[in-house]
Amino acid sequence: MRLSIIDRYVFRELAASFFFCLAIFLITGLIAGFLPLLQKGIEHGLTLTMILFQVLINALPSTLVSVLPLSITIGILLGLGRMSADNEIAALKSAGISVVRLLPPVMLLGFVGFALSLACTLVLIPAGISRGHELMREALTARPHAGIEERTFHDNFKDLILYVEKIEPGTGIMKNVFIQESSDPDDVKTILARQGKVAPDPQGKDLVLNLSDGAILREDRLGDSKPAIEFKNYVFRYPLPDTGLGATRKSLEENSVSEIVQRVRSARLKQQTTTGQERELYQREERLGRIFLTQRFTHPLACMALALMAFPLGTLGMGKSRLNNVALGLVAIFVYYALALATERLARSGLVQPEPILMAPPAIFVAAAAYFIRCVRLERVTTPLLFLGRGARFLRGAKF
Numbered sequence: 001m002r003l004s005i006i007d008r009y010v011f012r013e014l015a016a017s018f019f020f021c022l023a024i025f026l027i028t029g030l031i032a033g034f035l036p037l038l039q040k041g042i043e044h045g046l047t048l049t050m051i052l053f054q055v056l057i058n059a060l061p062s063t064l065v066s067v068l069p070l071s072i073t074i075g076i077l078l079g080l081g082r083m084s085a086d087n088e089i090a091a092l093k094s095a096g097i098s099v100v101r102l103l104p105p106v107m108l109l110g111f112v113g114f115a116l117s118l119a120c121t122l123v124l125i126p127a128g129i130s131r132g133h134e135l136m137r138e139a140l141t142a143r144p145h146a147g148i149e150e151r152t153f154h155d156n157f158k159d160l161i162l163y164v165e166k167i168e169p170g171t172g173i174m175k176n177v178f179i180q181e182s183s184d185p186d187d188v189k190t191i192l193a194r195q196g197k198v199a200p201d202p203q204g205k206d207l208v209l210n211l212s213d214g215a216i217l218r219e220d221r222l223g224d225s226k227p228a229i230e231f232k233n234y235v236f237r238y239p240l241p242d243t244g245l246g247a248t249r250k251s252l253e254e255n256s257v258s259e260i261v262q263r264v265r266s267a268r269l270k271q272q273t274t275t276g277q278e279r280e281l282y283q284r285e286e287r288l289g290r291i292f293l294t295q296r297f298t299h300p301l302a303c304m305a306l307a308l309m310a311f312p313l314g315t316l317g318m319g320k321s322r323l324n325n326v327a328l329g330l331v332a333i334f335v336y337y338a339l340a341l342a343t344e345r346l347a348r349s350g351l352v353q354p355e356p357i358l359m360a361p362p363a364i365f366v367a368a369a370a371y372f373i374r375c376v377r378l379e380r381v382t383t384p385l386l387f388l389g390r391g392a393r394f395l396r397g398a399k400f
Contacts, residue, residue: 006101007105010079011108013079017074017076018075021078022068029059029067030060061124064116064117069302073329074329077313080314084315100376106308109307111303111304113300121300151165163177176194177195193211193212194212195212207238211236252292257296283350290354291348295344295358298358305336311373312376313329313332316376343360
């Protein structure tokens, strides 16, 4: 019964610090991710309410995956550091209870973070990205003139330049429209219209402009002009194959695990029937699919690996202040993500297989945590930890 009470007490202590860190990191991450979404949403004609909804369904899961390992690590270090500073861990030792007995609440907190992160990577993030693309398509269909600004040359479309002098806010009617289309080098069109309006395309595949009172100027590859054509009404239609408005292929980020597996298998089969540059493209698609598939599981594993590493760092006394242990935790987090970034670069380069190299950071940290936990059980501080502890105390006491 006393051990059960200890488990609950330690878990409450760790959970309080964890939720405090999670709130700070999550709010900071959402604010940082809100500004790009705000700019992109305004360009596509989304309202502020819809943009906030986008933040909740799209930015929140991805931000949660990023901040969960940090919050768990710092929360465990703060909780165990508080217990160590108040001599509660020493009291447990004097009562004949091993420090390793505090490990189950730490593992439980790491497992909670792992489960939340896994739900985000497998379900919430792909669904959020897919829903975000749908909202963008709906906004462009409902407000086709969204994203077009007055007195600005828009060259976002391939082989097309668009300029509008004025747009009436209520009706969306554009005044003094200039269009230059150069998709055909032998027939470059320059269209000048006194008035125009963007017409909705139900399929979202074309940019449709209803123009009136204007002229069409044409010239060939050498710049020689052709006879001008005046018009009273003219419907300008330009295909948009690369804007993502139509039923295009979904990206790997919004694919489910089964869909990624199917794409990897398809790319692997196509490599057997193609050669040259096309085969290299399929090899790259297969490699990227395997990388994204493996990362769906390695990102959540960071919660468990860093939680296990935080346990020996939090129980070792590295000085009078608990911030020394937090400094060691920050170093561990930096090393982990540096390893993760390096292994991802190696996997993308094709020098090694993606699955084993991407699993290396969590495996290395679990092995190192097991060694340090053994040192804690034997009440022995290893030379690397002693060196890092002195470095942490030096950095906290240094004057810059």
